[in-house]
Amino acid sequence: xxxxxxxxxxxxxxxxxxxxxxxxxxxxxxxxxxxxxxxxxxxxxxxxxxxxxxxxxxxxxxxxxxxxxxxxxxxxxxxxxxxxxxxxxxxxxxxxxxxxxxxxxxxxxxxxxxxxxxxxxxxxxxxxxxxxxxxxxxxxxxxxxxxxxxxxxxxxxxxxxxxxxxxxxxxxxxxxxxxxxxxxxxxxxxxxxxxxxxxxxxxxxxxxxxxxxxxxxxxxxxxxxxxxxxxxxxxxxxxxxxxxxxx
Ligand code: PEP
Numbered sequence: 001x002x003x004x005x006x007x008x009x010x011x012x013x014x015x016x017x018x019x020x021x022x023x024x025x026x027x028x029x030x031x032x033x034x035x036x037x038x039x040x041x042x043x044x045x046x047x048x049x050x051x052x053x054x055x056x057x058x059x060x061x062x063x064x065x066x067x068x069x070x071x072x073x074x075x076x077x078x079x080x081x082x083x084x085x086x087x088x089x090x091x092x093x094x095x096x097x098x099x100x101x102x103x104x105x106x107x108x109x110x111x112x113x114x115x116x117x118x119x120x121x122x123x124x125x126x127x128x129x130x131x132x133x134x135x136x137x138x139x140x141x142x143x144x145x146x147x148x149x150x151x152x153x154x155x156x157x158x159x160x161x162x163x164x165x166x167x168x169x170x171x172x173x174x175x176x177x178x179x180x181x182x183x184x185x186x187x188x189x190x191x192x193x194x195x196x197x198x199x200x201x202x203x204x205x206x207x208x209x210x211x212x213x214x215x216x217x218x219x220x221x222x223x224x225x226x227x228x229x230x231x232x233x234x235x236x237x238x239x240x241x242x243x244x245x246x247x
Pocket of ligand 1: 208210211230231232
């Protein structure tokens with residue numbers, strides 16, 4: 001039985017004062033929830049998040065990491081640094097990293113492997129653009145993005161989380177229907193199973209893309225939707241917790 005995971009992606013949002021209110025709300029509201037909760041925050045706030053959430057059931061982490069272990073990589077943050085601040089998860093391959101920072105499938109796969117080697121859990125994002133969906137290439141794109149990750153992580157596949165995030169649904173208010181999302185999640189599970197059938201049944205596959213309190217229940221009811229990666233709605237504790245309650 002896969003425990004549902006509701007992970008917030010704060011993106012480049014937050015302030016010390018605003019975070020304090022948000023984290024307090026999440027910490028209090030998380031008690032007794034069936035789903036696991038996590039927040040992936042901008043790196044400078046990790047110390048604050050660690051102090052606010054330590055001892056609670058809520059996990060935390062970041063939104064990207066360096067593919068390198070350490071050294072002369074100005075501006076980069078390593079997996080070990082995220083571990084130092086108690087992180088459990090780091091997102092890799094978010095479509096905003098792919099499109100604004102030129103990250104390709106191979107680099108993302110190496111980042112996922114770097115995380116696993118450091119004891120972190122990668123949340124690996126995949127998903128097609130609107131043009132790719134309209135061209136009928138969703139399945140091909142998702143498999144192309146996933147395969148290098150599976151090659152790079154090898155026998156550690158059970159340690160990853162996958163997030164299917166159709167690019168056209170991120171921050172747009174457009175959501176994949178539960179059936180559309182389930183079809184891709186099933187495809188992803190099948191692809192994982194080709195590597196290791198028993199591990200594939202345990203890997204959590206999250207849906208991301210305008211998940212909100214009013215559409216979460218239907219999405220999270222689908223057989224292969226094991227949680228959500230939540231952008232905008234993770235910035236208000238009431239919305240984030242309402243999604244978690246639907247899980
Ligand atoms: C995201 O950025 O991962 C995301 C799913 O954003 P939103 O929920 O705002 O669409």
